[in-house]
Amino acid sequence: MFDFLIHGFDVALSPLNIGLAVLGALLGTLFGSLPGIGPINGIAILMPLAYTLGLPAESALILLAAIYTGAEYGGRMSSILLNVPGDAGAVMTTLDGHPLAKKGLAGPALGLSAISSFVGATIAIIGLTLFAPLLAEVAVMFGPAEFFALMVFAFASMSVMMGKDPIKTAIGAVLGVLIGTVGVDSSTGVLRYTFDLPELYDGIDFVVMIIGLFAISEILLMLEHANRKDGNDGLPPLGRVFVSLKEVVACKWTMGRSGLIGFIIGILPGTGASVAGAVAYTTEKRLSDKDNSFGTGNMRGLAAPEAANNASAAGSFVPMLTLGIPGSGTTAVLLGALMLYNITPGPMMFSERPEVAGGLIASLYIGNIVLLALNLPLAGVFARVLTIPRWVLVPGIAILAFVGVFQLHSNLAAIYLMLIIGIFGYLLRKLGFSLAPVILGYVLGGLMEQNLRRALSISGGDLGILWQSGISLGLWIAAFALLVLPWLLPKLLQAKTRKA
Amino acid sequence: MKINKGLSTYASMLMLAGGILAASGVQAQSDATECIAPAKPGGGYDLTCRLAANGLEKTGTIDKPMAVSYMPGGIGAVAYNHVNGVRDDDPNLIVAASTGAAVNLALGKFGEYDADDVRWLGALGVDYGAIVVNADAPWQSLDELMEDLKDNPGDIAFGAGGTVGSQDWMKAALTAKAADLSPRKLKYVSFEGGGEALAALLGNHIQVFTGDLSELQSQLESGKIRVLASLSEERMSGPYADIPTAKEQGYDVQWPIWRGYYMGPNVSDEAYQKWVKRMKALSESQKFAELREDRGLFPMSRFGNEFNDYVLEQVDQFESLAKEVGLKQ
Numbered sequence: 001m002f003d004f005l006i007h008g009f010d011v012a013l014s015p016l017n018i019g020l021a022v023l024g025a026l027l028g029t030l031f032g033s034l035p036g037i038g039p040i041n042g043i044a045i046l047m048p049l050a051y052t053l054g055l056p057a058e059s060a061l062i063l064l065a066a067i068y069t070g071a072e073y074g075g076r077m078s079s080i081l082l083n084v085p086g087d088a089g090a091v092m093t094t095l096d097g098h099p100l101a102k103k104g105l106a107g108p109a110l111g112l113s114a115i116s117s118f119v120g121a122t123i124a125i126i127g128l129t130l131f132a133p134l135l136a137e138v139a140v141m142f143g144p145a146e147f148f149a150l151m152v153f154a155f156a157s158m159s160v161m162m163g164k165d166p167i168k169t170a171i172g173a174v175l176g177v178l179i180g181t182v183g184v185d186s187s188t189g190v191l192r193y194t195f196d197l198p199e200l201y202d203g204i205d206f207v208v209m210i211i212g213l214f215a216i217s218e219i220l221l222m223l224e225h226a227n228r229k230d231g232n233d234g235l236p237p238l239g240r241v242f243v244s245l246k247e248v249v250a251c252k253w254t255m256g257r258s259g260l261i262g263f264i265i266g267i268l269p270g271t272g273a274s275v276a277g278a279v280a281y282t283t284e285k286r287l288s289d290k291d292n293s294f295g296t297g298n299m300r301g302l303a304a305p306e307a308a309n310n311a312s313a314a315g316s317f318v319p320m321l322t323l324g325i326p327g328s329g330t331t332a333v334l335l336g337a338l339m340l341y342n343i344t345p346g347p348m349m350f351s352e353r354p355e356v357a358g359g360l361i362a363s364l365y366i367g368n369i370v371l372l373a374l375n376l377p378l379a380g381v382f383a384r385v386l387t388i389p390r391w392v393l394v395p396g397i398a399i400l401a402f403v404g405v406f407q408l409h410s411n412l413a414a415i416y417l418m419l420i421i422g423i424f425g426y427l428l429r430k431l432g433f434s435l436a437p438v439i440l441g442y443v444l445g446g447l448m449e450q451n452l453r454r455a456l457s458i459s460g461g462d463l464g465i466l467w468q469s470g471i472s473l474g475l476w477i478a479a480f481a482l483l484v485l486p487w488l489l490p491k492l493l494q495a496k497t498r499k500a
Numbered sequence: 501m502k503i504n505k506g507l508s509t510y511a512s513m514l515m516l517a518g519g520i521l522a523a524s525g526v527q528a529q530s531d532a533t534e535c536i537a538p539a540k541p542g543g544g545y546d547l548t549c550r551l552a553a554n555g556l557e558k559t560g561t562i563d564k565p566m567a568v569s570y571m572p573g574g575i576g577a578v579a580y581n582h583v584n585g586v587r588d589d590d591p592n593l594i595v596a597a598s599t600g601a602a603v604n605l606a607l608g609k610f611g612e613y614d615a616d617d618v619r620w621l622g623a624l625g626v627d628y629g630a631i632v633v634n635a636d637a638p639w640q641s642l643d644e645l646m647e648d649l650k651d652n653p654g655d656i657a658f659g660a661g662g663t664v665g666s667q668d669w670m671k672a673a674l675t676a677k678a679a680d681l682s683p684r685k686l687k688y689v690s691f692e693g694g695g696e697a698l699a700a701l702l703g704n705h706i707q708v709f710t711g712d713l714s715e716l717q718s719q720l721e722s723g724k725i726r727v728l729a730s731l732s733e734e735r736m737s738g739p740y741a742d743i744p745t746a747k748e749q750g751y752d753v754q755w756p757i758w759r760g761y762y763m764g765p766n767v768s769d770e771a772y773q774k775w776v777k778r779m780k781a782l783s784e785s786q787k788f789a790e791l792r793e794d795r796g797l798f799p800m801s802r803f804g805n806e807f808n809d810y811v812l813e814q815v816d817q818f819e820s821l822a823k824e825v826g827l828k829q
Binding site: 040041043044045047048052139140141142143144145184185186187188189196198199200201202205269319323324325329332333335336339340341342345407408409410411413414450454457458460 | 542546554569582607610654665690692693698699700702706718796
């Protein structure tokens with residue numbers, strides 16, 4: 001049964017392919033760490049290159065897959081160092097990653113997140129190797145009704161983030177949902193909140209949203225603080241550089257759980273790293289945040305989303321390799337790359353082109369080890385980025401982001417929109433809102449609405465479809481439990497102790 | 501360190517301004533050829549641009565490699581407005597388009613500009629619509645599906661990767677019309693891209709998927725789906741040879757999805773004809789035929805005025821269909 005894998009390692013361990021895996025890992029880390037250039041763009045930009053270089057199919061795929069996994073590693077860097085998520089999956093990483101950097105623990109934070117990424121990805125790759133065909137069958141059981149229930153579950157799990165200021169968290173999430181409704185309505189084609197501007201037809205782009213909300217607002221905050229006399233940027237000198245074994249061991253269950261969550265969510269077509277990160281983070285906060293320190297620089301709060309987003313990247317290969325259905329935007333582009341090589345993914349691929357299927361999976365193992373080896377020692381180097389004055393660093397990143405956004409849109413409207421969102425983000429921050437719920441509302445709200453409407457068009461308007469299947473019923477119960485138990489449980493316990 | 505405070509304020513402001521300037525500077529033109537894909541990287545328009553870019557370069561038709569740039573927004577509307585408003589006479593610029601753009605033009609979604617506001621250059625390849633059901637579905641032929649659809653339109657959900665009114669929806673609407681069912685009564689579910697719709701078909705969440713032939717290749721081999729009909733003029737070759745056309749089953753539904761290009765409205769005749777010649781030569785070369793096949797496209801060769809007329813006629817047809825089903829007044 002595992003012949004294809006043995007064959008795969010044979011292929012992946014050739015000098016050319018190892019070289020490509022290392023190159024891809026490096027490039028991917030770079031793409032991921034630059035806000036604005038995520039894995040999709042990185043792959044789409046390099047795909048023609050791989051093709052023109054005349055690389056054989058398996059080598060090209062190994063290169064592109066290494067870029068993909070590398071980007072998921074890279075996304076965390078600017079999250080931790082600058083509070084600007086490098087890509088969609090790294091939004092939750094900012095929550096505890098950046099506070100750690102503020103405490104002078106940027107080095108250990110980078111190291112721990114690299115290890116979490118490694119563990120999460122490894123769990124997912126093993127899952128992919130062992131269960132891919134079986135899991136693919138489960139993945140297609142998720143229809144619109146099940147996805148809707150999953151989104152309800154994801155929103156319910158966000159309730160845990162309401163900690164200090166529940167109303168502001170809720171308002172933030174709703175604002176995000178509102179922003180997500182801009183553009184062509186995806187089922188009827190009606191234009192919503194576009195004010196006759198074609199630039200808004202496609203909705204507000206994720207990159208524009210993230211850079212505006214996080215990076216631009218950060219610059220505005222800096223401008224404000226620059227005139228004050230209260231010392232430097234508030235960052236202490238760099239403390240120790242490496243993460244300690246104790247810290248890693250303390251997070252071992254966090255990584256395991258989150259890796260599993262990320263893998264499962266990654267398999268489902270249509271949900272990606274951002275959903276995986278959000279569910280893993282909130283689950284972990286619920287399970288292990290005893291002293292309410294999530295959000296202030298808790299190591300577990302950092303490990304959870306990082307393990308999950310890398311696991312979901314590997315998980316999204318399951319539907320792509322076994323069914324020929326892309327599980328994420330990035331795998332959709334990879335699928336296009338396979339088509340160029342006349343390879344048709346699907347169950348037949350494992351028997352007909354074992355060197356491609358096996359080589360790809362083997363290269364995921366190798367790429368992952370390369371990424372860990374690359375990222376651990378470099379943590380100290382990257383942490384030094386913080387010693388660059390922030391008034392050089394953040395505007396520098398913003399310029400990169402401007403150029404990146406312009407490159408993708410060839411249109412100044414996107415830049416203006418980004419600035420407007422930046423001002424909006426600045427106001428929100430001044431008013432004491434946290435930005436993560438806004439982004440989550442924006443991502444989840446769209447998915448939730450689309451799937452609700454799809455489900456209702458299938459049923460002809462009958463609401464019953466939403467809880468008809470076992471999967472959706474289970475998710476509804478779980479969501480309900482998430483909302484009610486934290487409130488109910490202490491009361492029950494109290495009652496019990498009183499009786500005793 | 502005190503100087504730093506004031507300095508830092510200005511530095512940040514300068515860099516913010518510099519960012520905008522740097523970004524607008526990228527727009528500077530050169531004499532090298534360029535193809536705008538009116539979408540994000542990685543989609544169908546990207547593929548269309550790369551088909552021209554790789555083809556022209558590999559056959560030596562152009563000396564310098566053709567640049568491919570992206571201009572997403574309004575499902576192509578932003579690029580359409582850009583070419584009409586800004587680069588209306590650029591002799592080196594072509595823009596990727598497809599049947600989907602013609603549908604949007606028919607629906608008036610490209611703002612103030614109409615279909616005859618640009619110069620349609622030509623098409624280099626074509627894909628065809630297909631009517632697909634799950635391998636376990638009860639219908640063995642298009643006829644059986646159509647009969648069932650007439651009796652129980654509420655039990656059969658169609659799905660595809662576009663909104664109501666999109667070219668994906670048009671395939672389902674035309675199929676319904678062929679069964680004497682009003683497209684308004686049709687149960688249609690829109691997904692984000694053909695991949696999601698296909699997944700929903702495999703999971704039996706929808707019953708019929710109106711996709712494109714080229715995206716079905718891998719599924720055909722796996723035997724998990726059944727293609728009831730291809731919406732082409734005649735049977736296709738290769739892996740699709742066993743798929744009957746809708747026409748030969750007695751339903752006259754055809755849906756070619758061409759992949760072509762347009763140029764600005766004020767491009768000189770000389771420059772336009774030069775491109776027509778280039779494209780024609782390209783489409784006749786053997787090397788290009790391989791490139792096209794790699795991308796899962798079938799041959800189509802319409803250039804210059806012939807193509808221009810073809811597109812305008814198509815837009816007219818779509819417009820009357822849209823009016824018929826109440827999508828447009």
